[in-house]
Amino acid sequence: MNTLQIAWRNFQQRSLASILTTLSLALGVALTVAVLSVYGIVKDAFERNASVGYNLVVGPKGSPLQLTLNSVYYLSQPIENLPYTQYMEFMTKEQRAEQVRRFGGPAELAEREGAYSAYIRGGFAIPLALGDFFGPFRVVGTTPDFFELLRYGPDVDQPFEIAEGRFFEEHSDQYGYFEAVVGSRVAQEMNVGVGDEFFPTHGDPTGHGHDLGFTIVGVMKPTGTPNDRVAIVNLEGFYLMGGHAKPIDEEDLSEEEKAALAEAETAEAEDGEAGGAAKFKPLMIRQREVTSILVRTGNPLFGPQIQNVVNEDIYAQAAAPVLEINKLMNLIVVPLLTALMVITVITCVVAAVGILVSIYNSMSDRRRDIAVMRALGARRDTVTTVILLESLLIAVIGGVSGWLLAHGAIWLAGGYIEAQTGIRPGLFSTSQYELVILPLVLALAALAGLLPAMVAYRTDVTKNLSA
Amino acid sequence: MNSGALLRIRDLKKTFAQPGGGRLTVLEVPQFELAAGEQAVLIGRSGGGKTTLLHLIAGLTSPDEGSIRVGDIELTGLSESGRDRYRAATLGYVFQTFNLLPGFSALENVRLGMSFASGRHDIQRARELLDRVGLAERADYRPSQLSVGQQQRVAIARALASRPRLLLADEPTANVDPASQQQVIDLIRETCRDEQVALLLVTHTMDVADQFDRVENLADINLAFKAAAGMTH
Numbered sequence A: 001m002n003t004l005q006i007a008w009r010n011f012q013q014r015s016l017a018s019i020l021t022t023l024s025l026a027l028g029v030a031l032t033v034a035v036l037s038v039y040g041i042v043k044d045a046f047e048r049n050a051s052v053g054y055n056l057v058v059g060p061k062g063s064p065l066q067l068t069l070n071s072v073y074y075l076s077q078p079i080e081n082l083p084y085t086q087y088m089e090f091m092t093k094e095q096r097a098e099q100v101r102r103f104g105g106p107a108e109l110a111e112r113e114g115a116y117s118a119y120i121r122g123g124f125a126i127p128l129a130l131g132d133f134f135g136p137f138r139v140v141g142t143t144p145d146f147f148e149l150l151r152y153g154p155d156v157d158q159p160f161e162i163a164e165g166r167f168f169e170e171h172s173d174q175y176g177y178f179e180a181v182v183g184s185r186v187a188q189e190m191n192v193g194v195g196d197e198f199f200p201t202h203g204d205p206t207g208h209g210h211d212l213g214f215t216i217v218g219v220m221k222p223t224g225t226p227n228d229r230v231a232i233v234n235l236e237g238f239y240l241m242g243g244h245a246k247p248i249d250e251e252d253l254s255e256e257e258k259a260a261l262a263e264a265e266t267a268e269a270e271d272g273e274a275g276g277a278a279k280f281k282p283l284m285i286r287q288r289e290v291t292s293i294l295v296r297t298g299n300p301l302f303g304p305q306i307q308n309v310v311n312e313d314i315y316a317q318a319a320a321p322v323l324e325i326n327k328l329m330n331l332i333v334v335p336l337l338t339a340l341m342v343i344t345v346i347t348c349v350v351a352a353v354g355i356l357v358s359i360y361n362s363m364s365d366r367r368r369d370i371a372v373m374r375a376l377g378a379r380r381d382t383v384t385t386v387i388l389l390e391s392l393l394i395a396v397i398g399g400v401s402g403w404l405l406a407h408g409a410i411w412l413a414g415g416y417i418e419a420q421t422g423i424r425p426g427l428f429s430t431s432q433y434e435l436v437i438l439p440l441v442l443a444l445a446a447l448a449g450l451l452p453a454m455v456a457y458r459t460d461v462t463k464n465l466s467a
Numbered sequence B: 001m002n003s004g005a006l007l008r009i010r011d012l013k014k015t016f017a018q019p020g021g022g023r024l025t026v027l028e029v030p031q032f033e034l035a036a037g038e039q040a041v042l043i044g045r046s047g048g049g050k051t052t053l054l055h056l057i058a059g060l061t062s063p064d065e066g067s068i069r070v071g072d073i074e075l076t077g078l079s080e081s082g083r084d085r086y087r088a089a090t091l092g093y094v095f096q097t098f099n100l101l102p103g104f105s106a107l108e109n110v111r112l113g114m115s116f117a118s119g120r121h122d123i124q125r126a127r128e129l130l131d132r133v134g135l136a137e138r139a140d141y142r143p144s145q146l147s148v149g150q151q152q153r154v155a156i157a158r159a160l161a162s163r164p165r166l167l168l169a170d171e172p173t174a175n176v177d178p179a180s181q182q183q184v185i186d187l188i189r190e191t192c193r194d195e196q197v198a199l200l201l202v203t204h205t206m207d208v209a210d211q212f213d214r215v216e217n218l219a220d221i222n223l224a225f226k227a228a229a230g231m232t233h
C-alpha cells in the first residue's frame, strides 16, 4: 500500500469527522468561488459591455453615470431628453439641409455645419430614444445606423447579426415606420418572432400602452451584451407614438412648418380610419427629441476635446462610458466585493483550522498506529507524509466539491444573473481569480496538516507500541 | 549465512533514566547469538528486560554500549532511517497486543508489512500468507470483525510479509485464548521453518517454551539481572 492509500484509509476510518471537515471546507470554498465568480462576472460584464465601439455618450445634463447606465446598459431610472438639434450638431451642412428638407424645420438650421461634426469625421453619432417598455424589456428608438455602424465583442469588430428576418429599414413598404428588431432574450422570453406586433408601454414596464404597434421584422443573434435584452424600434415610428412628440408653440413656427404640421395631422386622422401605418408623416425637427447620442469620434484623441465642448452647452453633457463604469466599479463594486472576499477568506481559514483541530484531535488515537507503522519499517517522513496527505485529501475533495457546488449554484442562478448583467454564465465559465483558489486551499490545508504531521513525526515508537 | 550467526550481540548495555534520578541498568549482555533459521525461546521474569532486548534488536531503541549485528548490518552504526530500512526489509515483529491497524482490512494489514520496504508490493504474497494462516476467506474483514486468535494470525502474516530473515515475537500468545495458543505457536514455527526465518520468541508459558530445542533464560545471559538479584537477595 502506498502512502496515499494509507492516508485514504485513515480518512475513511474517521469517516464522519472527515466528511464534516471536508464539508466545512467545501462550503468555504464554494462561498469564495461564488464571490469570485460574481466578481468576475460583474467585472467582465461591465468591461465587455463598456467596449462598445463608441467612446462618448451625449445626453441631457445630470448624472453622467445615469446617462451611461441608460444608454449602454439600458438600466437605471429613465432620464430627460435633448432637443433633436443637439443630434444635428453632429451632422455636416449637407446632412442638416437634408434633415430640414425631409422633416421640416427652421431653414437656418441648414445654413451651417454642425458644431461637433468635425470631431466625428470617420466616426459616427447614433441617436437613441428611450423611455418605453416591451414587457420588462426596454424599447430603444434608433436609426438603421445602429445596426450598420455599431460593433461589439472583445475587439469591437463583430457586427450585429440577424437570426431570423432582417434589420428594420428607415421606411418600408410593408410596415412603414413601424418596424422593430428584438434581441435574442426578448424573443425568447416574450415568446415573439418575426411578423408579431407589439405595443410598447410608456414610462415603466407597467405603464399604460401606446395605441401604435411595431411589427417585428428581425430577431438578433445573441451577443452577450445588453442588446440581447432590448426591443429596437425605428426612431421615426417611436416619435409617432402618442405622447412622444414634443409639444410645440405654434407661434414659433414658420409658414412652411405650420403647413407641414397641418398636413401631418390630416394624414394621421385619415390613417386612423384606414387602419394602415403607411400614411404617417415623420415629426418635424422641432417636435423631435433624443434621449442620448452614442458618439464615436473620428480619432479617439478627440474624445476629451469634444467632451469639454459638449459640457459647455447648457442642455447637454458628454460622458465617457468606460470611465463612468470604472468609477462605479472602484467606488462601489470593488470595495463591496473586497469586503465579501475578506469574509470568505476568513471562512476558508476557519475551515482550515477545522482540519487542523479534527486531525490533531485524532492524533492521540493514532499514535499507536503510527508506532506500528514505524515498527513495520515506515520512516519518520513516511508517517508524516501520511498525515499531510490526509489533510490534502480533505483539501482536494473539499476544494473540488466546493468549486462544483459554487458553479452549480451560479449556473442555476444564471437566469437571474443574466437579467441583471446581460451575461449568462456557463456551468464551467471560470474567472481567472478562481484559478488561484485551489492552490491556495491546498496550501492552507498543507499548513493545517503541518501541526498534526509534526506530532506524527515526533511519535515515540517504543512508548506507543505496548499500549 | 550459515558460516556465522545471523544475530550477534556483544557487550550490550542498556540503561534507563530513573524517575528519582540516576540510571537503571536493565541489560548487560556480554554475548548472545542466533543462527540463521534457528528458533529460540526467551524466558525470564517480568520486568527482566525481554521486551527491551527485542526493541534493541529491532533497532527501535539504541543501546548505551556494545554491538548488535544482524547479518552484516551493524545496527549501532546505522542512522535512524537506516534502521527503518533494516526493519522494513530484514525484520519481522509480532506483538503481544497484535497491533493491527483498525481501519485496514486483514489483507491490507498484511500488505502494510511489506509497504515500507523498497520494491516489495506483491499483493499475491499477501494473499498467500493469509491463506497460510487460514484466513483467506477473511481477507476483507476488519480487525474488529476477527476473533483474537485470528487477529494474531493476521499479525503473524504481516510480520512475514516482507520476507524477513529474523522474526521477533513478544509473548504472541499472551492475549490469545488457551485453545488458540498452540495453533498460533505452530503457525509461527512452521512458517519460520518454511521461509528460513530465524525466530526469537518471548514467552511466560512453560508449555510453549518446552517445545523449543533452545530455551534461553534472560537471567542467565543478563549480568544486570544477576547484579540486581544479588543486591536484593
Ligand SMILES: Nc1ncnc2c1ncn2[C@@H]1O[C@H](COP(=O)(O)OP(=O)(O)OP(=O)(O)O)[C@@H](O)[C@H]1O
Binding pocket: B016, B017, B026, B044, B045, B046, B047, B048, B049, B050, B051, B052, B053
Ligand atoms: N522507557 C523506559 N524508561 C524507564 N524504564 C524502562 C523503560 N522501558 C522499560 N523500562 C524498565 O526496564 C525494565 C525492563 O522492562 P521490559 O519491558 O523490557 O521487561 P519485560 O522483561 O519485557 O517484562 P514483561 O515480561 O512484564 O513484559 C523494567 O524494569 C522497566 O521498568
Ligand SMILES: [Mg+2]
Binding pocket: B050, B051, B052, B170
Ligand atoms: Mg515484555
